[in-house]
Amino acid sequence: MKEEDYIKGRGAQQNVPNRFLKHIYETRDDFLEFCRIEGEEADKNKTQYIPIFPKTIVNKVTSPDVGMLYSMNPYQGCEHGCIYCYARNSHEFWGYGAGLDFERKILIKEDAPKLLEAKLKHKNWKAETIVMSGNTDCYQPAEKKFKITRGCLEVFLKYRHPVGMITKNALILRDLDILSELAKDHLVAINVSITSLSEETRRILEPRTATIKRRLDTIKTLSENNIPVNAMLAPIIPGINSHEIMNLAKAVADHGALSFAFTVVRLNGAIGQIFTDWIKKALPDRAEKVLHQIQECHSGTLNDSRFGIRSRGEGKIATQIHDLVRLARRTYFKDKPPFPKLNKELHERYKKGQMKLF
Template sequence: MLPPRPLYAQKGRGAVSNVQGRYEVNGRESFDDGWEHEEECPKVWRTHVTEETAKSILTRNQSPDIPFAVSLNPYRGCEHGCIYCFARPSHSYLGLSPGLDFESKLYAKVNAPELLRSELSKPGYTVEPIALGVNTDAYQPCEREYRLTRRVLEVLKECDHPVGLITKSSLIERDIDILAPMAERHLAAASITITTLDPKIARTLEPRAAAPARRLRAIRTLTEAGIPVGVSIAPIIPFVTEPEIEKVMEAARDAGAIMANYVVLRLPWEVSPLFQQWLEAHFPDRAQRVMNRVREMRGGKDYDASFGTRMHGEGIWADLIRQRVEKARDRLGLGGPGMRFRTLDCASFRRPIVVPPLGARARAAQAAGQMDLF
């Protein structure tokens, strides 16, 4: 039998294949039968956005190793195509691949602002800062058209509700007119993810996100507008982005960042084979070395989801990374993870006014020009 067909990187896409989701019943395996060559007739993966009406919009968690308990994601799937994205396996629940499907078959929760308004108006609602765009980037390219993130921010501003945003897109600058007044009242903070300063690596690692230099400019622009900004070095990939830890932190500090956080590469579920395919396509000379180091920090496995260690790993190499980050923080005068998020104001919240939809009789009276008694 002929060997499997080689995998080829596609311009503008992070994944190099469409691996099966873990819930699929039938298995598929590609092989080269000699009739077709991928390099001669590559398939073009165009982005398609499906509008969906969500049933709920706020996600709550009790994880002890993240600084927020409530998050909101206006989109499912992410066109940025970051190969390391921990959210990729969520596409398996939709019967789609966490690979190329995740970054090309997207879902927009078109009723997200209305659902949020309804949630905030409930008598029993308890105010906690909402993390916006945690699972998938709230400022990915389709936000330019759908503007769901902006409309969500408008609801939060109206209610004086605290929000923290994390993104790797410069599109966040569009919403400075909303975020700056909120930040002035301690209601908003932002974090920009920068994994590398090398545009060549970034182009394959996170192909449709803003370039590293553009993200640094976004940090400066937000800072100058009075919005507190941190840098998220996530993930740190051994022998790929790991050598740049201190350089990234210094560049972010110089741009105006006041805090820094990091996460060591996480490879849950289908992310592991996808990442290893990416390594073979882009860094074949060090692929095995990278995975050996990852496993050293994960107890010999590709990933360990245990609280307390899943974000930073364990062992000598994980400890060395932690020390490098902490020493750089001290030298550069940067705060630690979640510093600003935990100090957002939760006391100024005002419940939104929700106008119930008119019934058939009320609509008829309104059309006839009659005034409503109530």
């Protein structure tokens, strides 16, 4: 592969057709040749921010494999570009592709704080932890401009409602003031995702994410401010980061994480094609070995849709991963305090924006 054929700064190296659309967009060779002759760019590789206006923002989660009851996503699509991201397939429901479209066409829900406030004020709503974001990162680069996540945190604080967060971006420290206030009443827990200790691996696997050092420093800063942190060592990809489990666990423990979770990679839907194309370009010498090891974890395929098994994997390689995880927990987390449960008792008193007297 020629170096110029690799799209730097992006995870996906292609746009795959949307399986729900009758017609597909195809870049023809004669158009590419025309652009070459004219000295024009066929693809400017720019990120687009597209406003959308949903009627609701809080989603009920029905999957038994996900440890949350409710989630909300201020953004659809994610500029971080993690090649393995399970959320890529969701972009097809919006009429876009799971490949480059997912990273370059970011849907913006500017009304999210207003919709969230309406949900929390509803007379039938009973406090349950709402997780930002169960799908795409609420602190992806768009947040620096739009500040929708910060607006939502202000709503959670106003109504003293529990919130969980999942991110791999150090931008979360911008909101340390609100997070610290939430933490005083045990209303917030953070999940920081860190997949590798190798910067070279991070750059190709998660091209527009915060560096490893910044993520570890984020865990440390949050922990020092009494904000509970769980590290997400996910996904574990055989042949890419599976050998790092012990070192990853030690690093996050040393920086203050109270616990860690993991999943074994699965390449569902369009992600199988996207990942396969990517690894043959990014890591051609390891491509077949990695793909075969992923297949070994999922009964010979790149994906397994069975609840209870799909995120854990099975077979010899998956067993080795689980053994390492158990060893890492015994070695580095045995003296850690239990991860705290969030407070669901305060919200009812603040439901109308102020405390009830009786």
